[in-house]
Amino acid sequence: MRFYKNKQNHKIAYKSIKGRRLGIIFIHGLNSDMNGAKALTVQRYARKNKLNFIRFDCRGHGKSEGKFEEFTISDWRKDLIDIIDNIAKGPQILIGSSMGGWLMMLAAKTRPQRIKGMIGLAAAPDFGKGLYASLNKKNKKEINTQGITKYSSYGFSYYLTKKFFIEAEKNKVLKKPFHFTKPLVLIHGLKDTAVKEDIPRKIMKKVTGKNVNIIYLKESDHRLSSDTDLKIIIKSIDLIRNSL
Template identity: 40%
Template sequence: MSDPDFLITKHGTRIAYHRTKGAGPGVVFLGGFMSDMEGSKALALEEQARRAGRAFVRFDYQGHGQSSGKFADGTIGLWLKDALAVIDRLTTGPQILVGSSMGGWIALLAAKARRARVKALVGIAAAPDFTLWHWDALSDEERNTILTEGRLLVPSDYGPDPYVFTRALFEDGWRNRVNHAPIHLHIPVRLIQGTADPDVPWQTAISIADNLTGEDVEVVLVPGGDHRLSRDVDLKRLVRVVGTLAEEI
């Protein structure tokens, strides 16, 4: 594993990233909540980009992976700023955003903020507005802990470190919600979603598709697929979907 390069943003994050130079349209991978850029989906897309001679960027948000800052200080709005800095300063020309879980939320927000640059979007178990679901699922005691202490630690099924849910994350998530009304994007969107995902109900992909105002929207339901969608067959599907969009653009 090679050492990353770093991008110093105007808002203070030192973003770790790997960039593959090549032709357009480029691809930017946006990871999930408490994930990093070393996951199998990001690496599979990077390998595809190298084979195709296509530009590609993967990166870590603040408090994730090798980037600066503490995870608990992060919010959707801050991580969106990280993503926009990457798009603005590390890419040129048309881009395809590929967002995994929380990254799907940030990809939707980034696509709306950079309409002239983002020409397609792929969501993998996309989880827009997930902070709203989590708040509703909390007990009264857990909500009180967040309101009085500012944070709540929740065990994770995906690693030894617990999830950190802060009051700032919930409040900022409300301000940045996107799947509560029409999503005015008129670009190709592909939503890949497992039907056995324990974290993001498959109906979420349908609701996103229903809210998108563009006509070129497809939902790919994976029977028995989990949240990670990182099996060999899942990675091949992802590479195929992204590759087809790139050829069409």
């Protein structure tokens, strides 16, 4: 494991392997980290195919510096851009899981020349408003009066701040057409209870390019980590590589 120190002197943990010019960057989801089954599967694929590969922890996640509640989507976007600008070399395929799917879209807007394709795994762009709506009355009251609340989901507890929701609104990517003409694959499980099944279609409608594919998996949930799910992720990477 290595660390990149950003302009705020925060350390961002990452792991990388060197290969040919094309690279893959894996972006984890909210309250997750770079060590999930999906990231490790893609790393094995990259090593086998001699591709550059990077997985990293956004600040406040995993081994990177800071507490989760100190950061927002704006900070995590900067983390990804820092990785693209300072660690990654050459053209990249971005693979974003859940919130990582939102971050990859933000990065594609910021560094369009570097991004040659994207794969969204239960991609969850613009989830701030929906997340706030799902909070109970106590959580909402604490957000509005104290600026922070303890939130529990899927067996995990973490803190959400008022700033988190403010920054989420500032970073929406589906309010208007999303200019991206490179290959985009959106993989979504129909048993996903965290991200609605119509989100991939909403993304497809906003993306200006024609090379957009949606893959629905009937028996898969939000994690997309079964053997079948992982094989489809790998096939999707092949699909993008073969179209470049």
